[in-house]
Amino acid sequence: MLSEPKTLYKLMNLYMLKQVNFPLTNAQLTDFFLEHEYTTYFTLQQVLNELLESGLIKTHSNHNSTRYEITREGEETLDFFGNNISQAIIDDMDQYLKKNRIKIRNEAGVLADYYKSTSQDFVVHMEIREGKNSLMELSLSVPTREQAEAICAQWQGKSPEVYSYLMKTLMSGE
Numbered sequence: 001m002l003s004e005p006k007t008l009y010k011l012m013n014l015y016m017l018k019q020v021n022f023p024l025t026n027a028q029l030t031d032f033f034l035e036h037e038y039t040t041y042f043t044l045q046q047v048l049n050e051l052l053e054s055g056l057i058k059t060h061s062n063h064n065s066t067r068y069e070i071t072r073e074g075e076e077t078l079d080f081f082g083n084n085i086s087q088a089i090i091d092d093m094d095q096y097l098k099k100n101r102i103k104i105r106n107e108a109g110v111l112a113d114y115y116k117s118t119s120q121d122f123v124v125h126m127e128i129r130e131g132k133n134s135l136m137e138l139s140l141s142v143p144t145r146e147q148a149e150a151i152c153a154q155w156q157g158k159s160p161e162v163y164s165y166l167m168k169t170l171m172s173g174e
Helices: 005-019 028-035 039-054 072-084 087-108 145-171
Strands: 057-061 066-070 108-116 124-128 135-140
Touching: 005 028, 005 039, 005 057, 005 072, 005 087, 005 124, 005 145, 028 087, 039 057, 039 066, 057 108, 066 072, 087 108, 087 145, 108 145, 124 145, 135 145
Parallel strands: none
Antiparallel strands: 057 066, 108 124, 124 135
């Protein structure tokens, strides 16, 4: 067993990121660690930063979330040291991922972000992904930051409806 708890937390994060084929959000990782009372929020953030600095994970950030993905180096590290994670902890992680797989996949597959364009309006970029494949991308230009933020906030809940409407309308042949 490992003598340094932070080393175990790093391996646990690597394990969870390797078990899924899409990036996990900071909130999803935090939810697991706090729900199972493995560590505190601040320790987990320190561990994630150390993994990032060492190149074992990489991030994708936007205005409202950070998503983490394991790197090839992270996978190699996990392959070498993963046997230091107890079976009970692996069972906890596997059960959490299995229980929350649909919710996690839906959250990870619906992305929205915005940026200021050269014409001084804001472009909202929205995407629906399945794994690493993009099913749909949509960009809208809006005049204010507040509108861009509101659209980003609504995209998670409204994306299935928008996707369904577009598919139905574009496939109707009318």
